[in-house]
Amino acid sequence: MYSFSDRVVIPVFVSLLTLSLLVGAIANGLAASVSDSSAPAAAENPRQQNRIDDDWTFFLGDPANAASPDFDDHGWRAVTLPHDWSIEGKMDPNAPMGGRGGF
Numbered sequence: 480m481y482s483f484s485d486r487v488v489i490p491v492f493v494s495l496l497t498l499s500l501l502v503g504a505i506a507n508g509l510a511a512s513v514s515d516s517s518a519p520a521a522a523e524n525p526r527q528q529n530r531i532d533d534d535w536t537f538f539l540g541d542p543a544n545a546a547s548p549d550f551d552d553h554g555w556r557a558v559t560l561p562h563d564w565s566i567e568g569k570m571d572p573n574a575p576m577g578g579r580g581g582f
Contacts, residue, residue: 531562539567 536555544550 509527532552535560535562537564539564 535558536552537558538552538555542550545552
C-alpha cells in the first residue's frame with residue numbers, strides 16, 4: 480500500500496520527467512530546424528586537407544626582393560620535402576646546427 484508521500488512524490492517525479500523530456504524534444508526540434516537552414520556545406524566538415532608538399536624550390540642565399548609576390552624564382556633548384564638548407568654545404572661538425580645534428 481502506498482503512503483501519502485508516495486502518492487505525492489511519484490506523480491511529481493513523473494510530471495518533472497515528462498516536462499524534461501518535452502523541453503528536450505522541443506530544443507532538439509529547434510536545433511534541427513536551425514541546422515536545416517541554408518548553412519554552407521563547409522559547416523558540416525570544417526576541416527580542410529591541403530597538400531603542400533609539391534612544387535618547392537630552393538636557393539642557398541638571400542636574394543634581394545625575394546619577399547615580393549612577383550619575384551622570379553625560376554632559376555631556383557626544385558627540391559622535395561623534407562629539405563634542410565644545411566645539406567647544401569659540406570659536412571662540418573662545427574656547423575650552425577650542431578656537431579651531431581641535434582636540435
